[in-house]
Amino acid sequence: MSRRNILDILTDADPRWIYLLCLTVLSAPLIFPVGLPLVVGDNARGFYTYIESLPEGSKVAFSWGADSMTWMEQGLGATVILKHLMMNPGIKIVAFSNMAQGPLYWKMTLEKVGTYGKEYGVDYVYLGYLPGKEAMFAAVAADVWGACGGKDAYGKSLEDLPLMSDIHSANDFDLYIHLPNGIDPVMISIRQWQMPYEIPFYCIPLGAVQSSLVSYRKTGQISGWIGSAREAAEYELLMNSPGLALSGMDAQSFGHIFIIVLIIIGNVGYFIKKSRGIEK
């Protein structure tokens, strides 16, 4: 093989080889787990500790903004948080969705997680999909009953649901959790829930959004979050309840290493070409 061919391989490899390698690198650890140790970070520990510290009878508002575009990543965190809330017998949950697909993902996740003996209407209520973006968040925070027309997701009157008798506005909740499908819904939650009602606010953002949230945590507007599969896996570890996130961590490690190696190979090839005057 000539030098020229090696350079071509380094810089212009056939994409099909990259796809095949990617498939191999990601699937091999799933079939043959290595079990690399996972260190639990501050984000997962803080979120977990806060939910654990909630006194019996605490009411949690859960903005279930599940969206098909982001569910692949956020679903892991959303599932583990819902599971934790359901497992804790003293916690009451009122959930609503700002995305049209929210009710479907809510049902799918609830069937997967289970209710751990919680009774619908007494321990948890789902208000369904509520359109309106920022106006909806403001309306629900100010008047829960009015914003959903006095009915839950299944058409039941809120008067028939004992849990709702104590809940009228954001002031009646002890914790607000949001599953946002981007950065804008987080900002909306800060503007319409956290700041006016001074309610502790945790969220389950996309991994890419996390760095944008750091400044809001420093001001206390966001109490904490778990973002990405990594932190969902850490949370599963804290709950001693291994799930999909934890089983994917080896694949994530090898996937990241694979990308790093590819970037390095691409750059080595680029600089060799540049030194020989092939690339300008």
Place this chain on the structure above:
Amino acid sequence: MKMSETLKTKIPKLIIFLCGVLTIADLYLNVPVSVHNSAITLQKIAMVISAFSIGLGVASILTHHGGAIMRRTGGWYFSIWLLVLFAIFAIVGFAYGPTSDQYMWLFNNIFVPVNQTMYSLLGVFIVYALYRTFQAKNIEVGVMIVVSLFTLIGRAPIGGYLWSGFPAIREWCKILNLGGYRAFIIVSAIGAVAMGIRVLLGRETSILGRGGE
């Protein structure tokens, strides 16, 4: 003509001004209960108007793909497939309810796997794009690549396993990000306030469907 201009511009501007002032007053001032209730009613009206956008989306899909089929434009047969699936989901949703077992079966067995396949493929394409484009052609790109590499290795569990410094460096990279992002937030907030004032004063007409003054 004068009446038309009033209907087109002045009345919408007046409505925007009143809605804006009412909402802002409710947020920042200690207003009477009647004003507070009016602001909440406005928010509920906005929710109802938003619900109409879903119907608008349906109409847009039907018009766009119906037209593509009629004109036999490129890939028109995909439009038929889209409308067939649209009809199946809509009929099952209307007949049994959007969270019924029947609808959930369609959702879990058609939508979820197709959706996951699409986004998984996107991930693989991004890997290839990184390989082809992440080349340190200047100092700025070089810095970005170095930060990316530390983020990638620091984020994965194997990073901390190999060397405890990787997660620490990744955390430190957040400080770089924080400085820039704070500046961005402050500037964009000032811009948003300026834009809001323009809208309230009727100086911003792009929201009425035409260009600014």
